[in-house]
Amino acid sequence: MGAQLTLDKILERAVDLFPDRELVTKLPDGEMHRYTYGDAYERICQLAGALDELGLEEGARVGVVATNHYRHFELYFGPACSGRSIHMCNMRLPDHHFVHTIEDAGDEVLFVDPWLLEKVEANADELETVERYVVLCGEDELPETDLEPVTDYESLLEGHSTEYGWPDVDEDAEYGMCHTSGTTGLPKGVAYSHRAMYLHSIMCGHVDANGVSERDTVLPVVPMFHANGWGLPYAATFVGAKQVFPTVHTDPEPLARLIDEEEVTFSAAVPTIWLGMAEFLDENPEVDISNIDRLTVGGSAPPESLIRKYDEEYDAPIIQGWGMTETSPLGTLSTLRKEAAELPSDEQYEYRAKAGLPVPGMQTRIVDDDGEEVPADGETMGELQVRSPWVTDGYHDRPEENEAAFTEDGYLRTGDIATRDELGYVDVVDRNKDVIKSGGEWISSVQLENELMAHEAVAEATVVAVEHERWQERPMAVITTSAGADVTGTELEDHLAETFPDWWLPDVYEFVDEIPKTSTGKFDKKRLRERFDIVLEAEQGEEAEP
Structure with missing residues (x-):
C-alpha cells in the first residue's frame, strides 16, 4: 500500500502490456509518423539520459513550446520520470505574459517546434533563465535561428542508452507546471x-467519467499545453489506448478526415472545433465520423443545438465538461445518471447541456456570500468551490493569491457562479463573466481596457463579450474619447496590436458619449451586454483564430 503513485508506473504499464500499440502523428507536411509505445519508451529513456548529460538537477524545469505530436508526448514523460518537471508553455499568450511564464517557472531548457521559433526568437533576450534551446526536429530539418546555444532534438537523443533506471521519486514531487x-x-x-x-x-478511465480504455483510439485536439491536454495523454497511456496527434492540422477538414481514417473513438476539444467541423461535415457527407463513441467539450459551454446535431446527424455524442488549470483539469462531466437517462430525450438534453456531475473523486459545493451552501434547486446561484486529490493546493510563488483562493477546509474558490439541481448536476451560469472566451481560449477584458485607456485620445474604455457564430465570443470595445480628441477604431486596433496578439483584438469598436457605471463606480458591463445584444457573423473576426 505504500507504493508511490508516479508517472513512470503509468508509462511502464503501457510498455509492458501494450508495447505494439500505435502512437500516430500527422506531421505538418501531411505525412504520417507511426511508432509504438515500445518505440516511444526507448526514446524517452534516451531523453532522460540527455537531460542527465545537460546537468539538469532534480526538480529542474524544462519548458516546451509545441503543438501535439510524438516528440511532445516523449517530453510528457522524460523530464517527469527522471525527477525533473515539464513546464507546458502557452505560445498563444501575449509576449509579455509568455515571457513571464517562462521566467516564473525558471525553465532552464526550452524545447521548441520549428514552426513556433518566431515566437521564442522575438522574446529570447528576456528569457534570462533559459540556458539552452532544443528545436523539435532532426538535424537536417533544423532551420536557421538566432537562438543560442541550440541543437535539434534528434541530435540531443543520439547516442544515449535506450534503457534508463528511473529514480525513486516521491509521489508528492512536482512533475509538471x-x-x-x-x-x-x-x-x-x-x-x-x-x-x-x-x-x-x-x-x-472511470465509466462515469471519460471512460478511456485500451479499446479506444484517442485524439487529443485540445493543445497539450492547455491544462495537461486535459489529462488525456497520460490517461490514454495508462490504459494503453492508441493515440493520434494532429500537430497543426486542427481545422475541420483534416481533423474530420483524421477521425475517419484512424477510426478515432474518443476526442476532446473546445466547442469552436466541433462547430466548424459540423459545417464541414454538412458539405462533405462522404466523410464519416460515426466511429466516434464520445466527444468531450470544454473551455466554454456548447449550445444544446450542437449536442443534438452530433447525436442525430453524426452519431457522435457530445459530453460537456468543466474544469480549470487549477483542477488538472477535469472537474465535472455531463454524463447521464440513471434517473436522467430514463427521461424522454428532450429532457435528457437539459442535463447534457449543463456542466455536469462531479467526476468520481471530485467534491463540489456551491455557497452564498456568507459561505453557506445554497439549496440544490437548480435555480439558487452561488460560487462553485471544489476539492479533490488533483486540485492544486496553491499557486507558484503567490502567497497572497493562495490565501484568498482557498477556504479554511481546503476548497478552491473557483470564482465561477453556478447552480446545483436535485440530481447533483452543476450548471455554471457565469464563468468569470468578464472574461471573453474566444474559441475556448480566454481574453482579458481588463488588460485590453487598460491598454486602450493608455491611448491619449481615449478617456474611458471597457471591453465586453459579444456572441460570434463561430468563435462563440469575441471582444467588443466601448469607448469615450477625450475632449477634443478624434480617433478611429483602426487607430486603436493598431495601438493594441503593439501589445497583444491578433486574436485578442476587439472585432467591434463602439464610440459612446458615456459608459454606464454601477453604484460602486465600476463599468456596468451587464447593461452594456444588454444594450449591445448582437451576434457577429462568421466572416467577422476570422483572422482572429487563436
Whole structure:
C-alpha cells in the first residue's frame, strides 16, 4: 500500500502490456509518423539520459513550446520520470505574459517546434533563465535561428542508452507546471504532483467519467499545453489506448478526415472545433465520423443545438465538461445518471447541456456570500468551490493569491457562479463573466481596457463579450474619447496590436458619449451586454483564430 503513485508506473504499464500499440502523428507536411509505445519508451529513456548529460538537477524545469505530436508526448514523460518537471508553455499568450511564464517557472531548457521559433526568437533576450534551446526536429530539418546555444532534438537523443533506471521519486514531487491565462493579471503557475496526475488518470478511465480504455483510439485536439491536454495523454497511456496527434492540422477538414481514417473513438476539444467541423461535415457527407463513441467539450459551454446535431446527424455524442488549470483539469462531466437517462430525450438534453456531475473523486459545493451552501434547486446561484486529490493546493510563488483562493477546509474558490439541481448536476451560469472566451481560449477584458485607456485620445474604455457564430465570443470595445480628441477604431486596433496578439483584438469598436457605471463606480458591463445584444457573423473576426 505504500507504493508511490508516479508517472513512470503509468508509462511502464503501457510498455509492458501494450508495447505494439500505435502512437500516430500527422506531421505538418501531411505525412504520417507511426511508432509504438515500445518505440516511444526507448526514446524517452534516451531523453532522460540527455537531460542527465545537460546537468539538469532534480526538480529542474524544462519548458516546451509545441503543438501535439510524438516528440511532445516523449517530453510528457522524460523530464517527469527522471525527477525533473515539464513546464507546458502557452505560445498563444501575449509576449509579455509568455515571457513571464517562462521566467516564473525558471525553465532552464526550452524545447521548441520549428514552426513556433518566431515566437521564442522575438522574446529570447528576456528569457534570462533559459540556458539552452532544443528545436523539435532532426538535424537536417533544423532551420536557421538566432537562438543560442541550440541543437535539434534528434541530435540531443543520439547516442544515449535506450534503457534508463528511473529514480525513486516521491509521489508528492512536482512533475509538471501550467500557467493560468492571466485574465486578472499576470498568469499564475500551477504545479502538479505525480500523485495528482496518477489519480486524475485513473479517474479519466472511470465509466462515469471519460471512460478511456485500451479499446479506444484517442485524439487529443485540445493543445497539450492547455491544462495537461486535459489529462488525456497520460490517461490514454495508462490504459494503453492508441493515440493520434494532429500537430497543426486542427481545422475541420483534416481533423474530420483524421477521425475517419484512424477510426478515432474518443476526442476532446473546445466547442469552436466541433462547430466548424459540423459545417464541414454538412458539405462533405462522404466523410464519416460515426466511429466516434464520445466527444468531450470544454473551455466554454456548447449550445444544446450542437449536442443534438452530433447525436442525430453524426452519431457522435457530445459530453460537456468543466474544469480549470487549477483542477488538472477535469472537474465535472455531463454524463447521464440513471434517473436522467430514463427521461424522454428532450429532457435528457437539459442535463447534457449543463456542466455536469462531479467526476468520481471530485467534491463540489456551491455557497452564498456568507459561505453557506445554497439549496440544490437548480435555480439558487452561488460560487462553485471544489476539492479533490488533483486540485492544486496553491499557486507558484503567490502567497497572497493562495490565501484568498482557498477556504479554511481546503476548497478552491473557483470564482465561477453556478447552480446545483436535485440530481447533483452543476450548471455554471457565469464563468468569470468578464472574461471573453474566444474559441475556448480566454481574453482579458481588463488588460485590453487598460491598454486602450493608455491611448491619449481615449478617456474611458471597457471591453465586453459579444456572441460570434463561430468563435462563440469575441471582444467588443466601448469607448469615450477625450475632449477634443478624434480617433478611429483602426487607430486603436493598431495601438493594441503593439501589445497583444491578433486574436485578442476587439472585432467591434463602439464610440459612446458615456459608459454606464454601477453604484460602486465600476463599468456596468451587464447593461452594456444588454444594450449591445448582437451576434457577429462568421466572416467577422476570422483572422482572429487563436
